Amino acid sequence: MKPDTLAPGIHRVYARIGDRDLFEGIWPIPHGVLLNSYVVQGTEKTAFIDLVKDWEGAVGAVEQQMAALGLSFKDIDYLVLNHMEPDHTGSLAELCKQNPNIEILCTKKAVPLVEAFYGITEKVRSVASKETVDLGGKTLVFEETPNIHWPETMMTYVPEDGVLFSCDAFGSFGQYEHCFDDELTTAEWELLIPETERYYANIVSSFSQFVLRGIQKLAGLDIRMVAPSHGIVWRKDPARIIELYKTLAEDMNGPAEAEVTFVWSSMYGNTAALVPIIKKTLEDEGLTVRMHEVPKEHASFVLASAWRTSGLVIGMPTYEYRMFPPMYHILDILERSHVNNRKVMRFGSFGWSGGAQKQFDPFVESLKWDCVGVIEYQGAPTEDDKARAIGTAKELARSVKDWSRKKTVE
Ligand code: FEO
Numbered sequence: 001m002k003p004d005t006l007a008p009g010i011h012r013v014y015a016r017i018g019d020r021d022l023f024e025g026i027w028p029i030p031h032g033v034l035l036n037s038y039v040v041q042g043t044e045k046t047a048f049i050d051l052v053k054d055w056e057g058a059v060g061a062v063e064q065q066m067a068a069l070g071l072s073f074k075d076i077d078y079l080v081l082n083h084m085e086p087d088h089t090g091s092l093a094e095l096c097k098q099n100p101n102i103e104i105l106c107t108k109k110a111v112p113l114v115e116a117f118y119g120i121t122e123k124v125r126s127v128a129s130k131e132t133v134d135l136g137g138k139t140l141v142f143e144e145t146p147n148i149h150w151p152e153t154m155m156t157y158v159p160e161d162g163v164l165f166s167c168d169a170f171g172s173f174g175q176y177e178h179c180f181d182d183e184l185t186t187a188e189w190e191l192l193i194p195e196t197e198r199y200y201a202n203i204v205s206s207f208s209q210f211v212l213r214g215i216q217k218l219a220g221l222d223i224r225m226v227a228p229s230h231g232i233v234w235r236k237d238p239a240r241i242i243e244l245y246k247t248l249a250e251d252m253n254g255p256a257e258a259e260v261t262f263v264w265s266s267m268y269g270n271t272a273a274l275v276p277i278i279k280k281t282l283e284d285e286g287l288t289v290r291m292h293e294v295p296k297e298h299a300s301f302v303l304a305s306a307w308r309t310s311g312l313v314i315g316m317p318t319y320e321y322r323m324f325p326p327m328y329h330i331l332d333i334l335e336r337s338h339v340n341n342r343k344v345m346r347f348g349s350f351g352w353s354g355g356a357q358k359q360f361d362p363f364v365e366s367l368k369w370d371c372v373g374v375i376e377y378q379g380a381p382t383e384d385d386k387a388r389a390i391g392t393a394k395e396l397a398r399s400v401k402d403w404s405r406k407k408t409v410e
Helices: 058-067 090-100 107-120 185-222 238-250 272-284 301-306 325-337 356-366 383-403
Strands: 003-008 010-017 033-041 046-049 079-081 103-106 124-126 132-134 139-144 153-159 164-165 225-229 257-262 286-291 307-316 343-350 370-378
Touching: 003 225, 010 058, 033 058, 103 107, 103 325, 107 124, 124 325, 132 272, 185 238, 185 301, 225 238, 257 272, 257 301, 257 383, 272 286, 272 307, 272 343, 272 383, 286 301, 301 307, 301 325, 307 383, 325 356, 343 356, 343 383, 356 370, 370 383
Parallel strands: 046 079, 079 103, 103 124, 164 225, 257 286, 257 307, 307 343, 343 370
Antiparallel strands: 003 010, 010 033, 033 046, 132 139, 139 153, 153 164
16 A cells, blocks of 8 residues: 655555444444545655554554655654544554653543543643644644534644645545546445445434535635545645535534435235335335345444435334334434434334334434325234325325435535
């Protein structure tokens, strides 16, 4: 692996992480993920922006690329920690052992986290928005962007080259052979957009109000390159990823796309019996329907779909007087991420007694969902149940089309 040069003296040194582990211990990464760090060399000082964690040889990969630049961690004067999550700080203690003279720059809120995670209290300097550090011909300008992704998060900007080091913000899941947006192949683009959307939904979505505030704060900057710590570097069209993130943040409260996420579970086929009928009705009404059967599919993919669509169909049986447990997990994930204001219908079978709906209703209220109808039935659905399902699906389709965003931004 070779370092990538963003501008004279600014390089990406990075690691490719495969699909073996779950990201954050919860989210699958079937296409892997990149951990990007950056070196900024001035005439007087050198800064290193965001570390990697010791994950699948990441530290060694970064050291090897630094060696190719004629550098080692001993040559670093400033370590900028935009964000304290261990994917960007995991090798901090080891680095400080190698280079005890390094000065850590982070926000005030990050200082206690540096101690809590790594026991480091010396040579840690807190910086605030608009504060600058002169490297000699290159300046680091800091901007606090709390909650993108943790409360202590900031971004770092180099005005001489217009490069914004945004850490988690504007990032993506997935590995890409090419570093820059203007180099990507068609296949890489086909991976990048959905993996950006899934990354956003899984990692950032809960903090969407902060994303919108953060984007507003950046409005005055001449951003010529967006260099996140996951994914690619946006050099040709940095506005595109900022605009996509703005759209994704706005999806939280809707309206989102004129599409439907259809998530369903079935124990013995009686809930499944209505799945093709409802799906066909929605498609006949001209809607794209994103199908997810749980628990066969991970919540990561359901959340990514639900985040982007204005409509939601929940098919779920009652299980021991309550919601089917894998679907409870899905509802919990949707609630944590604030998938608010969706047009929804629910259907499902029960055996000796209902109960799922009673547990479902508080989610509807909490998420401010507009539930257009519920079809519950004992055992197998009757012809009347099927007719009710078709009628409710038509009503859902009408609501989704009336309410959704008119223009797709991608
Ligand atoms: Fe990539 Fe919130 O860490």
